[in-house]
Amino acid sequence: MEKILVLAHTEADGSLNTAALEVVEAGRAVPAGGGNLAAGLIGKTVRPPQGIATVYTVEGPEFGQARYSSDAAAAEALCRAAGATMVLAPGTSRWVRALPGVAQRLHGRVDSHVMALEGGRATRWFYRQRIEAVLARGERPWFLLLDAGVPYKEREGEPAVEQVAVTLPPLRTRVSGLVAQKAEQQTIRPDANLLFVAGAGWTKKQKDGQTHVEEAGKLILGFLRHAGASLGSSKSLVDLSGEGQAVLPFLSHLNQVGQTGATPRHPKGLATCCHGEEPHVVGWRFIPERRAVNLDASCGWSRGKADVLYVADAFDVMARLNELLRA
Numbered sequence: 001m002e003k004i005l006v007l008a009h010t011e012a013d014g015s016l017n018t019a020a021l022e023v024v025e026a027g028r029a030v031p032a033g034g035g036n037l038a039a040g041l042i043g044k045t046v047r048p049p050q051g052i053a054t055v056y057t058v059e060g061p062e063f064g065q066a067r068y069s070s071d072a073a074a075a076e077a078l079c080r081a082a083g084a085t086m087v088l089a090p091g092t093s094r095w096v097r098a099l100p101g102v103a104q105r106l107h108g109r110v111d112s113h114v115m116a117l118e119g120g121r122a123t124r125w126f127y128r129q130r131i132e133a134v135l136a137r138g139e140r141p142w143f144l145l146l147d148a149g150v151p152y153k154e155r156e157g158e159p160a161v162e163q164v165a166v167t168l169p170p171l172r173t174r175v176s177g178l179v180a181q182k183a184e185q186q187t188i189r190p191d192a193n194l195l196f197v198a199g200a201g202w203t204k205k206q207k208d209g210q211t212h213v214e215e216a217g218k219l220i221l222g223f224l225r226h227a228g229a230s231l232g233s234s235k236s237l238v239d240l241s242g243e244g245q246a247v248l249p250f251l252s253h254l255n256q257v258g259q260t261g262a263t264p265r266h267p268k269g270l271a272t273c274c275h276g277e278e279p280h281v282v283g284w285r286f287i288p289e290r291r292a293v294n295l296d297a298s299c300g301w302s303r304g305k306a307d308v309l310y311v312a313d314a315f316d317v318m319a320r321l322n323e324l325l326r327a
Helices: 018-033 068-082 093-105 213-227 235-243 278-284 314-326
Strands: 003-009 036-043 054-059 086-090 109-118 121-126 131-135 142-146 160-163 194-198 230-233 268-272 289-294 308-311
Touching: 003 018, 003 068, 003 093, 018 036, 018 086, 018 109, 018 142, 036 068, 054 068, 068 093, 086 093, 093 109, 093 142, 194 213, 213 230, 213 314, 230 235, 268 314, 289 314
Parallel strands: 003 036, 003 086, 036 054, 054 160, 086 142, 109 142, 194 230, 194 268, 268 289, 289 308
Antiparallel strands: 109 121, 121 131
């Protein structure tokens, strides 16, 4: 019988973020095959979620910041205390850095980018999401780093909480602070309700025979700011920079959505100036509600790939949308 442990870091107030809660929900599906689910929480303060039978905690100011030595020591202690044979964790940069070392200490194995769990098997993508594989391992403990995508459902029930003591080695790293972009400068927002995708048409010649890249940038950033949306891009648009053409300066390959890019999981998506070709649309497979704006009524979006296609000029549509949002 598997003993399943969900590892997570808490936020400053002791709560769990969306990625951690999704892993908790994914872990709940595994015990249906006969396992037991527990959670191991690490942070400056810890507020255990409802609906989990047992919660092991490691608390203290040393565990409030990302640091390999303290993260690895805390995770090792939690795994030993729970006697875990299968360890689930969100695929954040913090866990990706620490858990391979923990697996080595406990003589286990680790796999990343897991997208689904069924019984004792894990499903993940290979080769830029072109090959889907199902993994099973005999070695234990088995550490699995999960990608986002499992909606969390709240449950009732107070957990039994057990504090775990951790003896840390001498700390040679001190976290003095964080430097991050301003919120209005961030274009990739995984928790946003809407994905806004810009296609290459934004930088092409418009009805007056001229390009309007600067105006396009203002319209797109204005919409992102007012709607709180996340920005995606087609491959053709981000590739224009390599061809010496005018591009939107805030776009990079990190915004690319599709077969060779990202696969977002926002509830809604809006594509503009994008033809909806299959290599791009494959990145939309986890977005349930899709709309598109394009001047071509026979584009890929009109062939069953979007719920609604607006045959209109994206410049006019987005200008009007921004006016409504400002109002």
